[in-house]
Amino acid sequence: MAKDKTMYVCDNCGQESSRWLGKCPTCGQWNTFKEIKVSPSIPSPRNPAAHAKAEGGRAASRPIPLSEIRTEAEARIDMGDDELNRVLGGGLVPGSLVLLGGEPGIGKSTLVLQTILRLKGRKVLYVSGEESARQLKMRAERLSKNGIDAAHASESGDGDSDSSLLVVCDTSLEDIFNHISQIQPDLVIVDSIQTIYTATVESSSGSLAQIRECAQQLLKYAKSGGPSIILIGHINKEGTIAGPKVLEHIVDTVLQFEGDQHYTYRILRSQKNRFGSTSELGIYEMRQDGLRAVSNPSELLMTDNHDGLSGVAICAAIEGVRPFLIETQALVSTAAYGTAQRQATGFDYRRLNMLLAVLEKRVGFRIAAKDVFVNIAGGLRVTDPAMDLAVIAAIQSSAVEIPIDADTCLCGEVGLSGEIRPVSRMEQRVAEAQKLGFRRIIIPSYNLKSINPKLFDIEILPVRKVHDAVREIFG
Numbered sequence: 001m002a003k004d005k006t007m008y009v010c011d012n013c014g015q016e017s018s019r020w021l022g023k024c025p026t027c028g029q030w031n032t033f034k035e036i037k038v039s040p041s042i043p044s045p046r047n048p049a050a051h052a053k054a055e056g057g058r059a060a061s062r063p064i065p066l067s068e069i070r071t072e073a074e075a076r077i078d079m080g081d082d083e084l085n086r087v088l089g090g091g092l093v094p095g096s097l098v099l100l101g102g103e104p105g106i107g108k109s110t111l112v113l114q115t116i117l118r119l120k121g122r123k124v125l126y127v128s129g130e131e132s133a134r135q136l137k138m139r140a141e142r143l144s145k146n147g148i149d150a151a152h153a154s155e156s157g158d159g160d161s162d163s164s165l166l167v168v169c170d171t172s173l174e175d176i177f178n179h180i181s182q183i184q185p186d187l188v189i190v191d192s193i194q195t196i197y198t199a200t201v202e203s204s205s206g207s208l209a210q211i212r213e214c215a216q217q218l219l220k221y222a223k224s225g226g227p228s229i230i231l232i233g234h235i236n237k238e239g240t241i242a243g244p245k246v247l248e249h250i251v252d253t254v255l256q257f258e259g260d261q262h263y264t265y266r267i268l269r270s271q272k273n274r275f276g277s278t279s280e281l282g283i284y285e286m287r288q289d290g291l292r293a294v295s296n297p298s299e300l301l302m303t304d305n306h307d308g309l310s311g312v313a314i315c316a317a318i319e320g321v322r323p324f325l326i327e328t329q330a331l332v333s334t335a336a337y338g339t340a341q342r343q344a345t346g347f348d349y350r351r352l353n354m355l356l357a358v359l360e361k362r363v364g365f366r367i368a369a370k371d372v373f374v375n376i377a378g379g380l381r382v383t384d385p386a387m388d389l390a391v392i393a394a395i396q397s398s399a400v401e402i403p404i405d406a407d408t409c410l411c412g413e414v415g416l417s418g419e420i421r422p423v424s425r426m427e428q429r430v431a432e433a434q435k436l437g438f439r440r441i442i443i444p445s446y447n448l449k450s451i452n453p454k455l456f457d458i459e460i461l462p463v464r465k466v467h468d469a470v471r472e473i474f475g
Contacts, residue, residue, distance in 0.1 A: 006035060006036070007035075007036060008020050008021070008033040008034065008035055008036070009033065009034055009036055009208065009212065009246055010024040010026065010027065010029070010032045010033055010034075011032050011033075011034050011208050011246070012024065012027050012029045012032045013026050013027040013029075014246035014248075014249050015027070017033060020033050020035070021033050034208045034209070035209075036201070036203075036208060036209035036212060036213070075094075076088075076090050076091030076092055076093055076094070077091050077092040077093075077094060077122065077186070077187070077228065078091050079091060079092055079115050079119070080115065080118040080119055080120070081115050081118070081293060082293060082295070083268065083282030083283065083284065083293040083294070084111075084115060084268065084282060084293075086280050086282060086320075086322075087255060087268050087269070087270045087276075087280045087281065087282045088253065088255075088270070088273070088275070088276060089270075089273055089275050089276015089277060089280070090276065092187070092228050092230075093228065093252070093275045094186075094227075094228055095222050095223060095225070095226065095227070095228060096222065096228050096229075096252045096253060096274075096275065097215075097218060097219045097222050097228075097229050097231065097250070097251045097252050097253075098228070098229070098230045098231065098251065098252065098253040098254075098255065099193075099230075099231045099233055099247065099248065099251040099253065099254045099255065100112065100230060100231065100232050100233070100255045100257060101232075101233045101234070101235055101254065101255070101256055101257065102234070102235060102256065102257035102258060103234070103235050103258070104234050104235075106257055106258065106259060106266065107257065107259075107266055107284075107286060107291055108191075108232050108257050109130075109131075109139070109191055109232060110139070110143070110290055110291055111257065111266075111268075111284070111291050112189055112191070112230060112232065113126075113136070113139060113140060113143065114143045114290045114291060116165060116187065116189065117140060117143065117165065119187070122164070122186045122187060123164045123166070123183065123184070123185045123186050123187075124164065124165050124166065124185055124186065124187045124188075124189065125166050125168065125179065125180060125183055125185040125187070125188045125189070125227075126165060126166065126167045126168070126189045126191070127168055127169075127170060127176055127179075127188065127189060127190045127191065127196075128167060128168070128169050128191050129169070129170070129171040129190075129191065129192060129194075129195030129196060130191060130192060130195055131169075131191075132169055133167050133169055136167055137167075142288075142289070142290075143289060143290040166183060166185070171195050171196055171197060171205060172196075172197065172198075172199070173196055173197065173198040173199075173214050173217060173218075174198065174199060176190075176196070177217075177221065180221070180226065180227065184227075185227050186227050186228070187227055187228050187229075187230070188227050188228070188229045188230070189229075189230050189232070190218070190229065190230070190231050190232065191232040192231070192232040192233055192234060193211060193214065193215065193231045193232065193233045193247070194206040194211065194233065194234060196210070196214045197210050197214070198210065198213055198214055198217065200213065201213045208246075211247055212246055212247065212250070215231070215247050215250045215251065216250060218231070219250055219251065231251065233247065248271070248272060251272075252272075252273075252274045252275065253270065253272060253273045253274065253275065253276075254270070254271040254272040254273075255268060255269070255270055255271070256268070256269045256270075256271050258381075259286075259379060260379045263378065263379040264285050264286050264287070265283060265284070265285060265286070265294075265300070265378055265379055265380070266283070266284040266285075266286055266291065267281055267282070267283060267284075267380065267381070268281060268282035268283075268284065269281045277320060277321075279319065279320040280319070280320035280321070280322070281319050281320060281322075283297045283300075285300070296324075297322075297324045298324040298325040298432060298436055299436070300378065301324060301325065301326050301327060301377060301378045301380060302314065302325055302326075302327045302377070302436075306327065306406065307403075307406040308403050308406075309403055310397045310398050310400075310401050310402060310403045310404075311329055311330045311331055311332070311394050311395075311397050311398030312327060312328070312329055312330075312394060312397070312403070312404065313327075313328045313330075313390040313391075313393040313394040313397065313404050313410055314326070314327055314328070314390065314408070314409045314410065314438070315328055315384075315386060315387050315389070315390030315409070315410055315411055316386070316409050316410070316411040316429035316430070316432055316433050316441065317382055317384040317386055317387060317411070317429075318384055318386070318424070318425050318428065318429065319382070319383075319384065321425075321428075323425070323428040323429050323431070323432040324432065325409065325432060325433065325436060325438075326376060326377070326378075326380065326382060326387070326390075327376075327377040327378070328347075328374070328375075328376060328377070328387065328390040328391055328393075328394045329374070329375045329376075329377055329394060330372065330373065330374050330375075330391065330394035330395045330397070330398045331371075331372070331373040331398050332367065332370050332371070332372055332373075332395055332398040332399040333370065333371045334369070334370060334371070335369055335370060335371050336371070340368060340369055340370055340371055340372070341371045341372070341373075342356070342371075342372055343372075343373050343374070344373075344374045344375075345374070345375045345376065346375060346376030346379065346380055346381045346382060347374050347375075347376055347381075347382065347387065347391065348383070351388070352372070352374055352391065354416070355388060355391055355392055355395075355414060356372060356395075358392075358414055358415075358416060358418055358466065359392060359395065359396070359466075361418075362417065362418030362465075362466060363418065363466050363467065363470070365396065365399070367395075367399065370399070372395060374391055374394070374395070384423075385413040385421075385423060386411040386412060386413060386423040386429070388412065388413050388414035389410045389411060389412035389413070389414060389420060389442065389466075389469060390410045390411070392414060392466060392469075393410055393469065393470075393473055396470065396473075396474070397473075397474075400474070402474055404473055405440075405473075407437075407438055407439040407440065408438065408439075408440055408441070408442065408473065409433040409438045409440070409441040409442070410441070410442045410469070410473075411423060411426075411429050411441070411442075411443060412442070412443060412444045412463070412469070413444070414466060418465050418466045418467070419464060419465055419466075420444040420445070420463050420464060420465060420466065420468075420469060421444060421446075422444045422446040422447045423444065423447065426443060426447040426450060426451050427450075427451050429441070429443075430443070430451065430456055430458060430460065431456070433458060434456055434457060434458040438458060439458060439459060440458060440459035440460070440461055441458055441459070441460055441461070442461045442462075442463055442469055442472055442473070443460060443461070443462055443463075444462065444463065444464075445462035445463060445464045447462070448460065448462045
């Protein structure tokens with residue numbers, strides 16, 4: 001039997017070392033290396049003979065030429081949720097390991113539970129390390145009537161049920177593998193990874209060694225012909241999922257569930273995805289009966305009572321392949337204590353400073369002694385560069401106390417020379433603005449070459465510089 005070996009891992013970036021180091025050579029942090037014990041791998045329940053052959057000293061696999069490897073399009077698992085399917089890249093890939101992270105109480109368990117209650121023809125094993133089986137049943141009953149029926153059908157063993165949800169409250173990794181081998185589910189939910197421990201590591205559950213070892217064994221199990229596994233992980237006070245960053249390196253997909261508990265909206269982002277795009281996001285609305293997928297976020301992210309108010313601009317933004325309109329708010333006031341403040345909510349703070357410098361230098365707009373506050377309505381965080389023009393327009397509108405026409409939409413990236421740079425997927429942005437009833441949209445002049453204005457019933461105003469945009473907006 002192979003002996004355990006000791007290695008050291010940086011809990012900030014995941015760098016591995018055979019000896020302890022005071023300073024991490026990768027991230028430069030001090031005293032971040034933690035000692036972990038690497039144990040022999042747990043045998044794969046799907047193919048124990050191959051594992052025994054490998055333990056006997058003979059190779060369990062052989063190198064294969066790339067030309068001889070067969071690739072087949074494997075059907076993804078439809079999760080029954082359009083928003084979740086979009087973020088995953090079209091559905092859940094069989095045999096994949098997905099990490100769903102978020103702050104405590106944000107709605108991670110609610111999202112997963114209401115999703116698996118809607119699955120049809122799939123056997124699901126829900127491993128709970130935080131809640132009892134009775135608490136899970138109460139949560140399912142509170143979510144929806146369909147969840148009650150699915151839970152009752154699973155308990156009664158009714159063969160006519162479209163879904164089968166089995167719940168086990170266990171925190172031992174070895175016992176979890178035994179349950180999976182007996183049940184043979186299509187999907188396994190582990191809630192949460194911090195509560196799972198393995199007897200091969202001598203440390204408490206939730207530690208770096210336990211999280212790393214459990215995640216590696218679950219990944220090996222899924223890749224050896226096992227079911228798809230979804231891990232739920234909390235975010236600690238440093239903002240990392242499930243403690244160490246190393247866990248994000250192990251899994252196939254990392255989903256971030258974020259949002260302010262004071263708002264009803266929740267954002268599901270893909271931070272890492274080996275089987276799809278990382279620029280997609282899903283929007284949910286938190287209600288008493290669970291999370292509701294928002295199919296048209298533009299109507300929720302804009303208010304109807306901003307007509308006649310200064311400091312409000314509407315931007316046609318795109319996140320992933322999805323266009324929607326966002327309300328940008330700005331407030332400019334005299335600095336009360338002599339030092340100007342710059343604050344941004346939902347927008348990059350450094351980019352705000354850059355845009356203010358462009359206004360000061362290129363446009364001649366004196367704002368050095370003014371407090372500037374920028375907010376993206378709805379608690380959304382946007383990274384689309386096309387937000388630049390809307391942010392500048394909102395700041396100028398608040399400074400001169402002149403409202404922007406409520407039927408005007410903007411999009412465009414602002415360069416350091418004061419030019420309006422082109423943005424991608426302009427046709428989708430214009431079509432979204434037209435669908436919501438806007439009468440005109442201000443776009444970069446370069447983008448006018450890539451679209452046909454005759455196809456739209458909205459007035460398209462091309463601009464080359466910030467000066468041109470100011471004249472179109474304020475006259």
